[in-house]
Amino acid sequence: MNKVELVSFEEEIADLFNKGKIRAPVHLYQGNENKIIEFFKRVKKNDWVFCSWRSHYQCLLKGVPREEVKNEILSGRSISLCFPKYKxxxxxxxxxxxxxxxxxxxxxxxxxxxxxxxYCFMGEMTSETGIAHECIKYSISHDLPIHFIIEDNEKSVCTDTRSTWKLKKLSYEGKNDKFITFYSYKSKWPHAGAGKRIQF
Ligand SMILES: Cc1ncc(C[n+]2csc(CCOP(=O)(O)OP(=O)(O)O)c2C)c(N)n1
Known part of the structure; x- marks a missing residue:
């Protein structure tokens, strides 16, 4: 899937959500298309991908057919999309x-x-939690076949991540090595929803 296709998928979901056709939370991506497409060049069919509540792009880029992803979202499962067949x-x-x-x-x-x-994706606030620090530390020490991708949109729901921790630079900010990729993006969407109906 290319950038235009990814963006138009999220626009379609936003429209369906705002029209009340999706009666469960959606978390949309926007602004990270070039970075996530570039990253996915290394992800093979047989690799595993783990995500958070924001995972439409990963599902599409992992090869789940567009209509299958859309149907799951329409069924209210955007927040925890799982496609075992596509790992x-x-x-x-x-x-x-x-x-x-x-x-x-x-x-x-x-x-x-x-x-x-x-491949394990997380937001920048998640990367500051204890569980993330333990998982990353364990994986590096044991040299596990895992790579963590930290996607920084500066916010945890509506809270500024850096001011929460009083940090100018986050723990993994700037990392781009065997175990960690950290990238920043700015989205036009709110944390959840698509700007018109109930949102956090
Ligand atoms: C255990 C737990 N606590 C709180 C929440 C509510 N919550 C959902 S997303 C989120 C913010 C996470 O921010 P970040 O990791 O930066 O990811 P982003 O949504 O910005 O991609 C919070 C606190 C939750 N889903 N699970």
């Missing part, structure tokens, strides 16, 4: 998917399964 899992709990991603990577290592990677 993509999401959790709506802050930090919820992280230990599962680490466990998957540990299992791959213990079984000596070569050539399969685990």
């Amino acid at each position: 993509i899992y999401s959790s709506a709990l802050v930090g919820g998917s992280l230990p599962i991603a680490v466990g998957t990577a540990l299992s791959l290592k213990l079984r000596k399964e070569k050539g399969i990677m685990v």
Whole structure:
């Protein structure tokens, strides 16, 4: 999927949400298309992808057909999209998917399964939680086949992440190495919803 297709998918979901056709939360992406498309060039069919409540782009880029993703969203499951056949899992709990991603990577290592990677996406506030620090520390120390992608939109719902922690620079900000990719983007959408109906 290219940038135009990703953006138009989110626009269609926003429109459906604002018309009351989706009766559950949606968390939309916008503004990170170039970065996430570039990142997905390295993600193979057999790799695992773990996400948060904001995962439409990852599902589409992992190869889940557009209509399948849309149908799940229309059924009210945008917040925790899981497509086991396509090896993509999401959790709506802050930090919820992280230990599962680490466990998957540990299992791959213990079984000596070569050539399969685990990719674990999270927002920048999630990356400042204890659970993220533990998962990242464990993965690096044990040299697990996992890579964490931290997507920085500066906010946790409506709260500024940097002022919360009184940090000018976040813990993983600027990292771009074997285990971590950190990138920033600005979205036109609110944390949840699409600007017209109930939103956080
Ligand atoms: C355990 C838990 N606590 C609180 C929430 C409510 N919550 C949902 S998203 C969110 C903010 C997360 O911000 P960030 O990690 O930066 O991700 P973003 O939504 O900005 O992509 C919070 C506090 C939750 N889903 N789970």
